[in-house]
Amino acid sequence: MATLRKRNGKWQVQVRRQGFPVQTRSFVSKADANEWARTIERQHDRHELGPDRKALKAMTLTDLVTRYRDEVVPKKKGSAVETILLNRFLRYPICQKTLYDLTTADFATYRDQRLSEPKHRSDKPVNPKSLKRELSPLSHMFRHAVVEWEIPLRNPLDGLKLRVVDNKRERRLRAGELERLLEATKKGRNKLVAPLVLFALETAMRRGEILSIQFRHVDFERLSLVIPESKSGYSRIIPLTKRAVSILEAVRPAGAKATNLAFPVTPVAMRLQWDRLTERAGIDGLNFHDLRHEAISRLFELGLTVPEVASISGHRTIAQLMRYSHASQEAVRAKLIDNDGEPGGHAFVIDTARGQHTVELID
Structure with a gap:
């Protein structure tokens, strides 16, 4: 913000901007003073002026992360998981750096350190894709700070x-994996895990979407469910199978309010429950999100079209949807074998160096 005042026959102008040193200059003409002030402010807006060293030296990365965690993260949908990620990041030496001294090289050192560390309860190091997800909130933090x-x-x-x-x-x-999962749920304390697994397979919904369902979102008569806000930021209405509705009816306690959660489980608790469940079932390499892959693939195998499946899954593009559709190799192989056994229609002969081959075209 620029301020002007006349002093000793000259116009003195000051431009103040938080985090930048105060810019001061005197002019004989008021018009010149205003023009200079506008030039400096435009340079501030385009980040062409160097920051105030004192301001950046007085703030560490810990200060910035803590403020972001306490003020911004609680308003985000994934606040619980993001808070855990930021709290873990605060334990690293890079957070002791001041914002003035912080460089890309510091994060390169942090990157190499994280990629060499083993995951929790695993001998494998953190992969680059996981690290990229961890760095995403930090990148947003820097943009938000500016x-x-x-x-x-x-x-x-x-x-x-x-x-x-x-x-x-x-x-x-x-x-046999679904049966093993359901059998393993009997040994757990949380009786909502089995309904959660079955509901995910019936609806192809994301874990966060399922855990946010309130009974007011469900139309039990029309067999439909409103998802007020998905990961992409859009709302959608999806049809429910009779089995999905029966699951919701089974978990609905007597006298439940419309605003009650259908599955009152936190995302962190569900993640821990899933880890214990797969361990008890003796199943490796299966994530809860893989149930969404399974459900979407089943929808295609039922004969639903791409637009129909997209309306249920919430994908905005075909490319995104195809990443979740994986045809069963056994089903494809069975169809190919069936076609091999069908009588042919037209036939033609191909001459090659190895002789003649007759090929039948299936009508």
Whole structure:
């Protein structure tokens, strides 16, 4: 913000901006003073002026992360998981750096350290894709600090190289795994885990969407469910199978209010429950999100069209939807074998160096 005052026959102008040193200059003409002030303010807006060293040296990365965690994260849908990620990040030495001294090289060191560390309860190191998800809230934090808090800093993550391999998951339930999962739920204390698993397979909904269901969102007569806000930020209405409705009726306690959660389980608790469940069932490499892959693939196998499946799953593009559709190899193989046994229609002969081959075209 610029302020002008006349002093000793000259116009003195000051431009103040949080995080930047005060700019002061005197002019004989008021018009010149105003023009200079506008030029400095435009340079501030375009981040062409260097930040105030004192302001950035007085604030550490810990201060910035803590403020972001306490003020911004609680308003986000994934606040519980993001808080855990940020709390873990605060334990690393990089957080002791001041914002003035913080560089991309510091995050490169942190990246290499994280990629060499083993995961929780696993001998495998953290993969680049997981680390990219962990760095995502930090990148948003730096952008938020510049725009909302007017802290003049550069996002050190912009130049960080992180080679991520697109290891698209194609995991589906194998023969007998669902039965083993349901049998293992009997040994757990939380009786909502089994209904959660079955409901996920019936609806292809995300875990967060399922855990946010309130009974007022369910139309038991029309067999439909309103999802007020999905991961993509859009609402949608999905049809429910009779089995899905029966699951909701089974978990609805007597006298339940419309605003009661159908599955009163926190995301963190569900993640821990799932880890214990798969361990008891002796199943490796199966995530809860893989149930969404399984459900979407089953919808296609039932004969639903791409638009119909997309209306249920909530995907906005065909490319996104196809990442979740994995045809059963056994079903494809069975169809190919059936076609091999059918009588042919037209036939033609192909001449090759190895002789003549007759090929039949199936009508």
